[in-house]
Amino acid sequence: MATGRGQTTLERRVYGVVRRIPSGRVLSYGDVGRLVGTGPRQVGVALRRCPDGLPWYRVVGCGGVIRTPGETADVQRQHLMAEGVRFRGKRFSYAAYRWDQSR
DNA sequence: AACATGACCTCTC
DNA sequence: TGAGAGGCCATGT
Numbered sequence: 001m002a003t004g005r006g007q008t009t010l011e012r013r014v015y016g017v018v019r020r021i022p023s024g025r026v027l028s029y030g031d032v033g034r035l036v037g038t039g040p041r042q043v044g045v046a047l048r049r050c051p052d053g054l055p056w057y058r059v060v061g062c063g064g065v066i067r068t069p070g071e072t073a074d075v076q077r078q079h080l081m082a083e084g085v086r087f088r089g090k091r092f093s094y095a096a097y098r099w100d101q102s103r
Numbered sequence: 104a105a106c107a108t109g110a111c112c113t114c115t116c
Numbered sequence: 117t118g119a120g121a122g123g124c125c126a127t128g129t
Contacts, residue, residue: 044109
């Protein structure tokens with residue numbers, strides 16, 4: 001059921017941050033949560049809404065791991081590789097591709 | 104108002 | 117290095 005508003009304030013904040021992630025860069029659920037002032041799980045719930053045009057695939061699990069369930073995981077990996085992320089098996093170096101806002 | 108759920112994270116063995 | 121258990125906290129019922 002809709003709550004009246006299409007999305008909550010928290011969701012809008014999450015989307016706002018995710019939208020700012022540049023191509024070829026990634027951010028973990030935990031980091032996004034830090035930025036918007038909430039926990040990692042809430043970020044996952046928010047991204048599950050997945051609005052059109054949102055680069056949701058640039059949000060990954062800690063340590064450069066795809067935490068997305070089902071076939072969506074493959075889609076995400078394809079998107080990331082297309083932006084230059086080089087996977088090492090099923091993981092990639094999160095430290096190397098992490099979006100550093102200060103730069 | 105209370106309970107169950109979840110695209111997570113961190114600590115321990 | 118890898119696997120398991122606990123903790124968190126907003127959302128939906």
